[in-house]
Amino acid sequence: MDRLLQRSLGPMEPGAVLLHAPSHAFQAPGGGEVQLARTARHLEELGLSVRPFNPWADRLERGRLLHLFGMSREGLELARVARSRGVAVALSPICWFEPSALAALAGGRLRAARDLGAWALRRAIPRLPGWRRELLGLSEAVLPNSRAEGEQLSRLFGLDRSKIRVIPNGVEPTVQGADPAPFRDRFGPGEFVLFAGRIEPRKNVLNLVRGAAREGLPLVVIGDPVPGHEPYASRCRQEGGPLVRWVPRMDADDPLLASAFAAARVFALPSWFETPGLAALEAALAGCSVVITPFGCTREYFGDLAFYARPGKLGEIAGALRRAWEAGRGRTELAERVRRRYLWATVARRTAEVYDEIAPRG
Template sequence: MTSFDWLSTRSSGPMDAGAVILHSPSHAFQAPGGGEVQLARTARHLEAVGVRVRPFNPWTDRLEEGRLLHLFGMSREGLELARVAGARAVPVVLSPICWFEPSALWGLAPSRVKGARDLGAWALRRAVPRLPGWRRELLGIADAVLPNSESEGEQLVRLFKLDRRKIRVVPNGVEPDVAEADPALFRQRVGAGGFVLYAGRIEPRKNVLGLVRGAKRGNLPLVVIGDPVPGCESYASRCKAEGGAGVTWVPRMDADDPALASAFRAARVFALPSWFETPGLAALEAALAGCAVVITPFGSTREYFGDRAFYARPGKVGEIAGALQTAWEAGRGGTELAELVRRRYLWATVARRTAEVYDEIAPTG
């Protein structure tokens, strides 16, 4: 049973009174990514340490019957639910899973006018963080805010004047068994040679086109696992057209699929030169599996990977190509990075820290 199937079973039937209610925007699982995996894996490991959880069912569930409401991701939908929770004296925990990157506002804008407008709004927010807004209201309602990194928390303080006393840093995690996966399973699909791997959603924010161009410039074989986000089909077609025969395209795999873990073990380099990451679940998994990692410097990546990864800015194809080449030469076997991930970033650790926050703001018994 996959993590998403497991969530489905937990959201059916009558609500277990006193359970922690988990919420993600209703559209999120139409194109699941790292945030949805974070919810699903956190939920399973919370239950393993004795915390009852309930993915929110809007048709049947009543917030006042739960122990607390845990929102994954910042959304207007989550704000509306948080308002109801506040009115009914139900504690609210928020995992924001967000990053506000000015270079991305410009780089991803459909026009210069839109880019300038977005940058202006960001600059105003930074200059006057007490400006009202729905995100600031949501952060104000939350009893505890669980950013994935210290840097994410500090950004929320700078941009929205978040009360630091609410911050409880809870990192992202990985499953330990990815390190023991059999690489032969995926090699049967793509061949025995080395390759650069990308696994994730195909969309502009992930900069798959920049990766395709960087790998092509360095004449490195690239394997892309993933599907386009709805609305990004033309972008995916452009990526495929530019990649040509040098790129192997594999449909999206569930996070629990043994073939995905096998791909991490088979790849020589894992690449994620996105416009920002917090820090990129697939990169953590690849690091634990022993890949050399090329990743964006934007977001919280340096806080996680330090000097053990190779960094490339998303708007610089030459920089991406150079980082890929350096990582390719370094090759697999980064035991120092793998051990760091194993020591700090397992889902079991994430669940324990999360449960401690629950006990703090909504004690049982």
């Protein structure tokens, strides 16, 4: 992340690919921010000039193209300016619309009814005007992380399927050879279930804590609460008990995080949806058994090689944790699937090919 910041502070090279995420994104970084940073790193290794867009200094018309990460109104405003100046726009939407999540995370019946009603209306009339539909229309190429995500955008917003270029999420190959000793030396020996991510209701940490407790399984939670969700994190801690160890968030490049993946027996991410969950991909490559939500595009990535549990079903979470624990580490077929299909170097090459389609290098 520091390398990205340094590049944005230096002078802009004419013809650079300009990357953008909402201005608040890196205040509580997650998978989308890692996707941006890792894509940038590997595009540079391919010889491309890549730069996080600096609104204080950069001029869009001096860039080769604008690549937006995440759907936001801020991105829409920037896309409007880019297109008015003849600059191509690529969009990695990084989104999923899950009705069960809308109901569970609304925070009240009235809000849930409103959100579900809006979803149903959008599903019935995909050409209904809206800022997301406009943003998709302004983008020359839309780069969902899965076929399922692209199909959902077409169903809900009338996205022209000819714009879709599926670009999966990725992992670094070094995760596969990580040493478990540093994590064990610092936090103690023994096997455990691991969660690594943001602590918020969408990630369903509370039900994970409850499921692990029901099975008597030790759990390590690596992450910090998302701003505004501190009470939720406190509740998770209160219910965690002595079998849960809480570890502050680690940077995606921290060797200790890779060591944690190597030390864990099971990785669990029973979220309300995932697209598909970068930490789960890394854990799979490291050899963990994986428990994950079926909502989102997870089945497209993990197939029948993961253990699935619906987020609102505590019994399913507990049962999946137990089965994954009994299966143990060394899930070589899953690790090989991830290594063969989802390395960041492969992701970057496919991304560069899309750039060449919509903004050929002069």
